[in-house]
Amino acid sequence: MNTAPVRGAGTDDVVRMTKVLRTYGNDRNRVVALDEVSISFPRGTFTAVMGPSGSGKTTLLQCAAGLDRPTGGSVLLDGQELTGLDEKDLTRLRRERIGFVFQAFNLLPALDVAENVALPLRLAGRKPERGAVDAVLDRVGLGDRKSHHPGELSGGQQQRVAIARALITKPAVIFGDEPTGALDTRTALEVLWLLRETVHQGGQTAIIVTHDPVAASHADRVVFLADGQIVDEVYGASADRIAERMTHLGAWGDRRTAGYAEGAV
Numbered sequence: 001m002n003t004a005p006v007r008g009a010g011t012d013d014v015v016r017m018t019k020v021l022r023t024y025g026n027d028r029n030r031v032v033a034l035d036e037v038s039i040s041f042p043r044g045t046f047t048a049v050m051g052p053s054g055s056g057k058t059t060l061l062q063c064a065a066g067l068d069r070p071t072g073g074s075v076l077l078d079g080q081e082l083t084g085l086d087e088k089d090l091t092r093l094r095r096e097r098i099g100f101v102f103q104a105f106n107l108l109p110a111l112d113v114a115e116n117v118a119l120p121l122r123l124a125g126r127k128p129e130r131g132a133v134d135a136v137l138d139r140v141g142l143g144d145r146k147s148h149h150p151g152e153l154s155g156g157q158q159q160r161v162a163i164a165r166a167l168i169t170k171p172a173v174i175f176g177d178e179p180t181g182a183l184d185t186r187t188a189l190e191v192l193w194l195l196r197e198t199v200h201q202g203g204q205t206a207i208i209v210t211h212d213p214v215a216a217s218h219a220d221r222v223v224f225l226a227d228g229q230i231v232d233e234v235y236g237a238s239a240d241r242i243a244e245r246m247t248h249l250g251a252w253g254d255r256r257t258a259g260y261a262e263g264a265v
């Protein structure tokens with residue numbers, strides 16, 4: 001039995017990572033992207049993952065979501081151990097238990113909004129339940145746009161469609177890699193409020209990676225990574241406090257957090 005202490009571990013964890021190691025390269029040029037990270041994400045919470053460029057944020061998200069395979073350690077998602085699953089079972093688990101929201105929205109331009117939202121169910125060979133697509137589009141405030149195509153929508157609306165698409169399978173967890181990275185400040189706030197609402201009113205669990213302290217301040221908890229290790233976490237922190245923590249991690253070399261320091265965000 002693995003007895004490593006796990007940050008935030010509780011009785012109802014949607015994701016539990018224990019001593020997760022992810023290395024790239026060979027003995028001569030080995031990069032340790034995740035250095036035996038142990039962390040848990042409780043059900044019904046919103047977590048932001050921050051850290052300097054190259055600190056391992058995307059790797060952590062991808063290992064947690066079964067998109068990348070750790071070199072060592074264990075990842076439990078909704079009670080299911082991911083390490084050791086074959087590609088077919090991992091694909092099925094991702095389709096059924098996980099929602100993704102990406103910086104670039106990743107909608108299919110040839111499909112209308114309703115078809116984009118229903119796509120994860122279709123790919124899983126399931127038909128949407130009657131009214132399910134309408135209900136989820138209403139939830140993201142786009143009930144009147146279902147016949148539009150992505151190209152006819154603003155960036156914020158497209159990201160809300162992507163959130164509806166992530167929610168349609170009623171996933172255990174929604175992962176977002178810079179979900180507000182391509183949006184202006186006001187639109188980013190709308191998307192963050194929507195994510196918060198799906199967590200706090202809908203009982204969803206959300207885990208996002210962001211460089212933006214303002215975005216991170218909408219999460220319940222912010223986890224800080226440096227050099228592949230979790231070095232700190234804060235709960236209910238303001239954007240100023242998060243930015244200050246990032247300063248101590250030497251993150252100002254990054255363009256976007258530097259912008260925050262100059263008051264540009």
Ligand SMILES: Nc1ncnc2c1ncn2[C@@H]1O[C@H](COP(=O)(O)OP(=O)(O)OP(=O)(O)O)[C@@H](O)[C@H]1O
Nearest residue numbers: 024025031032033052053054055056057058059060
């Ligand atoms: N496919 C890969 N091959 C080799 N090294 C990789 C690969 N993917 C990531 N890395 C390395 O692993 C480390 C962590 O990368 P990761 O993308 O997780 O960082 P990040 O914190 O998300 O960075 P950023 O904020 O710049 O997106 C970096 O040193 C990176 O160069």
